[in-house]
Amino acid sequence: MPNAPDPITRNLWHVVAATDELPLGLVETTLLLDTRLALTRGNDGEPVVWLRRDEEQGDEIDAGTIHDRLPVRTAYGYTWTCLGTPADDLFPIPEFAEPDRVNMSCGSIGIHVSAPRAVENFLDMGHFPYVHTDILGSEPHTEVKEYDVEVSEERDEVLATKCRFMQPRAAKSATTAMEVEYVYRVPHPFCSVLYKSCPEDESRRDVIGIFLQPMTEERCRAHLLQSMIDSTSTITDLRRFQQTIFGQDKPILENQYPKKLPLDPRAETPIRADKSAIAYRRWLSQKGITYGVIPQAS
Amino acid sequence: MTITLYDFELSGNCYKLRLLMSILGLPYDIVPVDFFPGREHKADWFLRLNPFGQLPVLKDDDLVLSDSGAILAYLAKKYDASGQWFPDDPAITAEILRWHAVADDITATSSAARLALGYDYDFDIEKSQKGAHRIFRLIDEHLWFGEREGRDWLCAPSHPTTADIACFPYVMLSEEGGISRQDYPALRRWTDRVRRIPGFTVMSGIFPAGPAKVD
Incomplete structure (x- = not known):
């Protein structure tokens, strides 16, 4: 039997699907916190989520006949649900509403690793030259320069700022190498949002979100969001760029051991570049998250 | 063109x-x-x-x-002006086409497991994984005996052919389908050789080989 999720995790909003990709009138099935879920969209386009019984993927269903529904929110193109008692709000990404942004899902991809490991990899710049060679980094520009990390009390999120990295091809819209500035937010234990200098408009930032759906303690689905300033690329082009990056991360993530994220500071040896990861682990520890992590011995 | x-x-x-x-x-x-x-x-x-x-x-x-x-x-x-990648010799042509068919079987098993685990496809994961292991075992033996006879590639010629190209990707991506290659040492040596072919290029999920050991 799997461990029951801690109450914090149980009461969070969790991403479960890209709303547009949910078929109208057909059942989709998934797993959240070891719990089997069924999803569909009614004719009004609104997603409906419930605890799966004997439904199979692809079954025809009338959403109106589903009475025992789980709470649902739609935000950033995705459908979110909660197995416990959810908070009123989901973390804000105000940029998403800017009228000239191209917003898109980039696929929901299953990975054999815990959700917190995937968040931590998203925060890491040290692997760029080795894993995303000639795109997000290249040798010999391997140094992760000093950056700032804080935990915002007011917003209850980890914030890493002044992260700079020399990138051969920072985005689909990039035509030359550039030193890119990043801001990372971790506004949810299993979600992170990245802001990076936009090659097309120096005054603005491209936004990339990774929302992890913890399926089990050692398996998750990564739902990728791009909210871009790019007047020339197609959605297919932009998705392809992001999937290329994510496809490179996937085998690295799946080879991490242990698959759960250890929160004991002595469990793994951090370097200066891991400052954001250290803050993230401490934040999870302080929140009392035990799902998908190896808690610090008390 | x-x-x-x-x-x-x-x-x-x-x-x-x-x-x-x-x-x-x-x-x-x-x-x-x-x-x-x-x-x-x-x-x-x-x-x-x-x-x-x-x-x-x-x-x-x-x-x-x-x-x-x-x-x-x-x-x-x-x-291919060299004529090496798909030789005209009838016996070798048949051999290559035989391995192209194996490549399709690798797709139907290893790739199916990867699509099921990563991309939400409704395939039977366990059956796909078992099928891939069965094929990998056969290829590993074929390559292991080949190495004893001085043959480095899937087919008889002393150079790679399209058979090697066709079988390579979904062998390399098998771990995304939960299929370890740990038990297939000759298969792993062959993937290193493919990755050292001049002009080799990677895709997302496949990394270059390290430098070859020099005796």
Whole structure:
């Protein structure tokens, strides 16, 4: 039997699907916190989520006949649900509403690793030259320069700022190498949002979100969001760029051991570049998250 | 001549063609197809190119081709001046086509497990994994005995052929389908040799080999 999720995790909003990709009138099935879920969209386009019984993927269903529904929110193109008692709000990404942004899902991809490991990899710049060679980094520009990390009390999120990295091809819209500035937010234990200098408009930032759906303690689905300033690329082009990056991360993530994220500071040896990861682990520890992590011995 | 590849970056079958064209030094254009999550390979415009709704499709001027194994044979016969990648010898042709069929079996097992685990496809994961292990065991033995006889590649010639290209991607991506290659040492040595072919290129999820050991 799997461990029951801690109450914090149980009461969070969790991403479960890209709303547009949910078929109208057909059942989709998934797993959240070891719990089997069924999803569909009614004719009004609104997603409906419930605890799966004997439904199979692809079954025809009338959403109106589903009475025992789980709470649902739609935000950033995705459908979110909660197995416990959810908070009123989901973390804000105000940029998403800017009228000239191209917003898109980039696929929901299953990975054999815990959700917190995937968040931590998203925060890491040290692997760029080795894993995303000639795109997000290249040798010999391997140094992760000093950056700032804080935990915002007011917003209850980890914030890493002044992260700079020399990138051969920072985005689909990039035509030359550039030193890119990043801001990372971790506004949810299993979600992170990245802001990076936009090659097309120096005054603005491209936004990339990774929302992890913890399926089990050692398996998750990564739902990728791009909210871009790019007047020339197609959605297919932009998705392809992001999937290329994510496809490179996937085998690295799946080879991490242990698959759960250890929160004991002595469990793994951090370097200066891991400052954001250290803050993230401490934040999870302080929140009392035990799902998908190896808690610090008390 | 203008070659256009209708391509999805994370597809091993598309990568087979990128890999051979890279090795042959053939220039080509890419038309990205949103296979996932857009399912564009089932869109009307794509079905007009390939009614079977499968990637890859390759256009050479006005000629439209589909099926990665068939396209590998076409590219080699048309553009490989050395004649090594798809030799004319009837026995070797048969041998290569035999391994192209094995490559399709690897797709039906190893790639199916990867699609089920990573991309939410409704395939039988355990059955796919078992099927892949059965094939990997057979290939490992074939390669192990080959190494004893001084044969480095899947087919008889002393150089790689399209058979090696066709079988390579979904062997390399097997771990994404939960299929470890730990128990297949000869298979792993062969993947290193493929990765050292001059002109080799990577795809997302496949990394270059380290430098070869020099005796």
